[in-house]
Amino acid sequence: MATKILIPTPLRTYTDKQDVVEADGATVGELLANMTARYTDLRQHLYTDEVKLRCFVNIYVNDDDIRYLDKEQTPVTSDDTVSIIPSVAGGGAQ
Amino acid sequence: MPLVIWSEAEAGIRHHGRDAYPHECCGALIGHDRVVTETMALPNTTAEGPRRRFLVRPDDYQAAERRASELQAELLGFYHSHPDSPARPSQYDLDHAWPVFAYVIVAVTAGRPAEMTSWRLRRDRSTFDEEEIAIGAR
DSSP states (O other): OOEEEEOOGGGGGGTTTOSEEEEOOSBHHHHHHHHHHHSGGGHHHHBOTTSOBOTTEEEEETTEEGGGTTGGGOBOOTTOEEEEEEOEEEOOOO | OOEEEEHHHHHHHHHHHHHHTTSOOEEEEEEETTEEEEEEEEOOOOSSOTTTOEEEOHHHHHHHHHHHHHTTOEEEEEEEEEETSOSSOOHHHHHTOOSSOEEEEEEEETTEEEEEEEEEEOTTSSOEEEEOEEEEOO
16 A cells, blocks of 8 residues: 655656655655655655755654654555655855 | 746845844745745744854744645745855755755845845756846735
8 A cells, every 4th residue: 555745845846746646665765765766856856866865855754753763764554644844954155 | 037026025035134134034935936925934943053054944844835825825935145145055055955946045245135136956956047036016
């Protein structure tokens, strides 16, 4: 059974304008891997060149940030909703 | 194709930049089809020094999405100020940018809002491209 993933505004251009997509996977990592296999242009915005989640990409399972769970090993089921929630950061030259 | 910012929204960005000086301000840009009709000031929650950094936390980001939804509008991007620094994106801005969004920067020089610019991340994340700003009226 697939798990729902909520897509934030800036990434919907890479998911055929959908704000919710579904993917299979037993963990958050598997889910995101399957999602980015289908929507390949998402990859560079979610992951660094070293295939680590970018620091300003926040993944929540229901209401919980996976940083405080088991990170990408956090288990998911079809009853869960996974959200990709941006942090927005920047600033002037140091 | 320029980013149109309604004059009240443009004034709101400048006032926020002035009021937050010497710290950076930040907020959301809301509207339709590249027309910013409303801004939403957000707290700068950076722990890295607000004179040179800003951070919009996930819950504040979600509040901006909700506000856009309530207005039956879209979240078009974010603005921030560069106190005593040009209105040009830094490497740090580039490293943390999201695609599609407009990034509006207002320079605030000695407490006075100055140049305002808008930028979009290139698809390959290699750089920002500047876009013209046009001030519109309601």
